Amino acid sequence: MGLKEKAIEMSEIYRQNPKVEAIILAGSVARKLEDEHSDIELHILWSMPPEDDDRKGPIHRIDGTILSYYPYEEEEWSETYLTKEGIKLEISNFLTETVEKVIFDVVNQYDISYEKQCIVSSVHDGVSLYGREKVNELKDRVVAYPENLAKRMISENLWLSNRWHNREALLKRKDWLMLYDVICEAQRNIFGVLFGLNRMYVHHPAFKWMPNNVDRMSIKPENLYERMANALIGKPEYSVQELEVLIQEVLQLVEHHAPELHIAEQQKRIQYAK
Known part of the structure; x- marks a missing residue:
């Protein structure tokens, strides 16, 4: 199974949570730059703050091994884990409203913060795995570089x-x-x-x-x-x-x-x- 196929498989698990509004495949896999060293980067957009069960549930469901797990910091919850096949996933959890604000800061306020631009770039180059309407709405906002x-x-x-x-x-x-x-x-x-x-x-x-x-x-x-x-x-x-x-x-x-x-x-x- 390729990395994109595995990402789609994992998105099927995440999307079952009603709090999840959209899932974006980011990183090298989305940009078709992956190699033997690549992992899977997923941006999960939530309607409300995810609890530990929301974040750990999908990992336990596939018997994954948690490598890192961080609390809410800098408007993001993040974790990395390995699947049984040894594929590493890096998860960035954001409130949808946070991503919308970051886009506004960069596109409308011309904030050159690289951290914010990285999120905008992931929206621009990312692949929608769930919530296509919301993802396309975000993509429309970043398509024209200011x-x-x-x-x-x-x-x-x-x-x-x-x-x-x-x-x-x-x-x-x-x-x-x-x-x-x-x-x-x-x-x-x-x-x-x-x-x-x-x-x-x-x-x-x-x-x-x-x-x-x-x-x-x-x-x-x-x-x-x-x-x-x-x-x-x-x-x-x-x-x-x-x-x-x-x-x-x-x-x-x-x-x-x-x-x-x-x-x-x-x-x-x-x-x-x-």
Whole structure:
């Protein structure tokens, strides 16, 4: 049995609970990116807060093994468990009204929070397993990527962290752990800008599935994936130089594709190094 088929089978159990309003298959399986390491991600939308019996009942019904089980935090109840076949499921339980509010925050208020965008992305790319009418209603609200969200993603991510200014010092000191932390942070900023330019919701706070993300982009520097990868596995001196060049190319893309944005201050700050 494939992962999608198993997800459908589990959704048949969850949907028997009258509190469940919709079930969305998310993650790599929904996006058809699954491999031998993938698990099943389900978003369960509830009309009222689920009790322990609501959450544990489906697991006990299949004789599953609970790996983690968290109380309500950050507007979500979550748990992970294994089926008898060894398939892992990650369950995110939300009140339907919470998902609706998150969509409003991102689409109408242009909140660039990656945590919120991840939920919006799951709605956008997810597969309805139950409650099709409700899921389609949510999908209709996120289908058009807001222009103002793109502008905020671009502008905010061009403010590279203050630590980027220390790159030369870290390189000379051979302070590798902190340097690579700075390099990764700069790469995340680059992706943040490019996600905005390409009108793509952030689907994972660490920009998982990098090769696929780059393939989906129509606006990007040449050989982006290879250059980003080499910046992580090549010599540190090369990594810093390559990122400096990439950042300049991204700035040129912003000037060409979003000329209405005023990024002079960001450009000035990016040039600084000590």
